Amino acid sequence: MWHNTRRGHNLIRKRYSTRRFRLNVANICIITACLFVIAFAGLGIYKLTDKHIVLDKADSTIIETNASTNTSKDDKVQIYQEDEQLKPEEKTFSVAFLGELMMGGEIGESLNYNYMSAFKSIAEYTSKADYTTVNLATNVIDLDKLEDTKSKYIVTKNIENVFNALGVDGINIANDHIMDFGKDVFKDTVSILEKDYDLIGLKDTIVYAEHDGIKIAIIGVCNEVIGSESKYTNAGIMMYNMKTLKSMIKEAKKNVNTVVMLTHLGLENTHTVTSIMSWFYKELIKAGADAVFGSHALGLYPIEIYKGKPIIYSMGSLMSDTNYSIGKETGIFTINLDENGNLTSLEILPLYINAKKQTLLYSEYDAEKNSALLKLLTKNLEDNAYRILNSTVTIDVK
Numbered sequence: 001m002w003h004n005t006r007r008g009h010n011l012i013r014k015r016y017s018t019r020r021f022r023l024n025v026a027n028i029c030i031i032t033a034c035l036f037v038i039a040f041a042g043l044g045i046y047k048l049t050d051k052h053i054v055l056d057k058a059d060s061t062i063i064e065t066n067a068s069t070n071t072s073k074d075d076k077v078q079i080y081q082e083d084e085q086l087k088p089e090e091k092t093f094s095v096a097f098l099g100e101l102m103m104g105g106e107i108g109e110s111l112n113y114n115y116m117s118a119f120k121s122i123a124e125y126t127s128k129a130d131y132t133t134v135n136l137a138t139n140v141i142d143l144d145k146l147e148d149t150k151s152k153y154i155v156t157k158n159i160e161n162v163f164n165a166l167g168v169d170g171i172n173i174a175n176d177h178i179m180d181f182g183k184d185v186f187k188d189t190v191s192i193l194e195k196d197y198d199l200i201g202l203k204d205t206i207v208y209a210e211h212d213g214i215k216i217a218i219i220g221v222c223n224e225v226i227g228s229e230s231k232y233t234n235a236g237i238m239m240y241n242m243k244t245l246k247s248m249i250k251e252a253k254k255n256v257n258t259v260v261m262l263t264h265l266g267l268e269n270t271h272t273v274t275s276i277m278s279w280f281y282k283e284l285i286k287a288g289a290d291a292v293f294g295s296h297a298l299g300l301y302p303i304e305i306y307k308g309k310p311i312i313y314s315m316g317s318l319m320s321d322t323n324y325s326i327g328k329e330t331g332i333f334t335i336n337l338d339e340n341g342n343l344t345s346l347e348i349l350p351l352y353i354n355a356k357k358q359t360l361l362y363s364e365y366d367a368e369k370n371s372a373l374l375k376l377l378t379k380n381l382e383d384n385a386y387r388i389l390n391s392t393v394t395i396d397v398k
Contacts, residue, residue, distance in 0.1 A: 091339040093214035096129035097262070097293045098166070099315035099330045100175070102137045103159065105152030107321055110357055113145055116161040118319055121360045122332070122351060127167030129334055130211040133200060133218065134163070134318060135172045135262070135295045139181050139189045152321060153177045154185075157192060170209065174201025174222040174238050175264045175296065183235050200262060203236045204244070206252050214341050216260065217252035221245060223265035223280070224296055240280075246287040253288050257341040261289045266297025266314060271326050273301055273313050285309045290343050291335060299326040300373065302380045303348075308398055310335075310346045321356050328353040329362070329373055348377060348393045363391040 103115050111117055119126075126132055138153045146156060163171070171193055179186055193199060198207045201220030209216050223240045225232055233239050245261075252259045261284045266277055281292045285306050297314035304311040316330030334347040350362035350373050362370040370391060377393055378386050386395045 091212045091214060093131070093211045093216065093337040093341070094129045095209065095216055095260070095335050095337070096126060096132040096167075097260075097312075097315060097333040097335075098126060098132065098134040098168075099318040100135045100137045100295045100320065101162075101318045102152060102177075102320050103162075104138050104146075104154045105321060107152065107319065107356055108146065108155055113156055113158050114161075115155065115159050116165050118357055119162060119166060119359055121358065121364070123165045123167075125349060125361070126332055127165070129167065131169045131209045131216075132167045133170040133172060133262070134166070134168050135175060135264070135315075136193075137175050137177045139178065139185050140192050141185065141188060142192060151180070153180045160192075160196070163197065168197065170198040170200050170207060170218065172200040172220040172262050172295075174220040174262070176222065176224040176226050178222075178237065179231050179235060180226070183231070186235050201238050203233065203238050204248070205238065206248055208252075208255065214337055214339060215256045216258045216337060216341065217256045218260045218262060219245070219248055219252065220262040221264070223263060242283065245284065249284070249288045258290045258335075258337055258343045259288060260335070261292045263292060263294045264296045265294060268296065268298055269324070271297075271299045271301075271324075273297070277313055281311045281313065282306050285311070291346070293333060298322075298324060300329050300331065300350075300377065303346075303377050303393075303395065304380060305385070305395070305397075309343075310395065310397060317353065318351075319353060319356075319359055322353075330359070331362075343397050345397055346395045350374065350377075350391065361391070 103111075103118070107118075108115065116123075136159075138155045138159075140155055140157060140159055143156050144158060146154065162168075173189070173193075178189070190199065198209065199205075200207045200218055201222065205219075207218045207220075209218065219238070221238045221240055222232065225239075229239060249259055249261075261281075263281065263284075265280065266274060277294065277297065281294065284292050289309070291310050291312075293312045294314045298316075299314065300316050301313040304313070312333055315333055317327065318330055320327060322328060330351045330353065332347075332349040332351065334349075335343055336345045336347070338344050350370055351359050352362040352365045352369075354360050354365060362373060374388055374391070374393060378388075381395065386393055388394075
């Protein structure tokens with residue numbers, strides 16, 4: 001009896017084991033079938049970087065194709081991003097123009113000739129451009145301090161610290177005060193500056209600047225004199241002569257697509273665009289100039305677009321001892337060139353001279369007055385001709 005029971009027990013266990021084995025085979029068959037289905041389904045499209053590989057079932061030929069219209073949204077985004085990475089970066093050239101710089105007299109003395117301390121707040125903005133220019137309204141002498149601090153139109157060699165911190169590459173010296181101390185001091189000024197900077201405004205001189213293979217031509221001219229004009233021309237300053245200027249613009253146009261004129265004209269103590277300023281600047285545009293940036297005139301004025309070219313009647317003073325509140329308004333004026341050297345846009349970031357010893361972002365000094373200045377600058381422009389972002393006016397130039 002025990003034996004039968006054991007046999008029956010063994011039989012039951014055997015049958016159970018057999019049933020279990022059969023279930024495993026079934027599972028294997030199902031899994032195998034699934035694998036075949038997946039394998040055949042996998043003979044479709046496989047993505048390889050920005051292309052697909054298609055296995056032709058007839059002859060097993062591998063064919064490369066571009067992304068099909070059945071590509072998923074995520075794949076399309078991935079392909080787009082990869083294509084964008086493969087695109088070469090567009091070349092551009094940005095050139096910044098700064099207003100008149102006068103730091104002699106009480107300004108230099110109050111700063112203890114540490115001229116750079118006046119521009120700590122704006123240096124990061126002026127140095128962003130690929131090439132930066134400034135209009136220097138003073139002579140430079142090879143001293144650390146001045147014995148006579150009365151003259152506001154002479155500075156020490158420490159002024160170079162300002163140029164370096166602001167990222168200055170070119171210095172325009174075509175202005176009325178550059179001859180205040182005579183020919184010999186002027187020669188010393190030129191000797192000090194020409195070692196490290198392009199000098200703009202010398203007689204019959206076209207300054208060519210280049211960045212990443214893109215070129216621009218800059219010509220400086222002085223229309224204002226103190227005393228005799230001959231002392232300027234004899235010293236080698238580029239003075240007004242329309243025939244000569246037209247010839248220089250024409251010559252520059254043979255080498256570049258963008259020619260910029262830097263002028264020195266206007267009324268120092270009156271806020272107005274004179275008829276002479278309007279006529280002269282427009283004549284420069286007619287002669288082939290692509291932009292005109294003025295200095296000497298008090299304050300800033302509405303931007304004018306003439307024949308598709310920007311005219312800035314005055315850039316104001318980057319630093320000055322003026323007591324006129326409107327004369328304390330200035331800015332960073334930047335033009336942008338495309339890879340062909342064509343002018344594409346103009347940007348203006350307003351600045352303000354505080355207490356004759358600091359030049360600040362106008363928006364940080366007084367947001368309300370900054371807004372008023374932005375309205376003044378754009379008052380003659382169509383609403384769709386400009387945009388304002390982060391207190392910077394941008395005008396697209398066609």
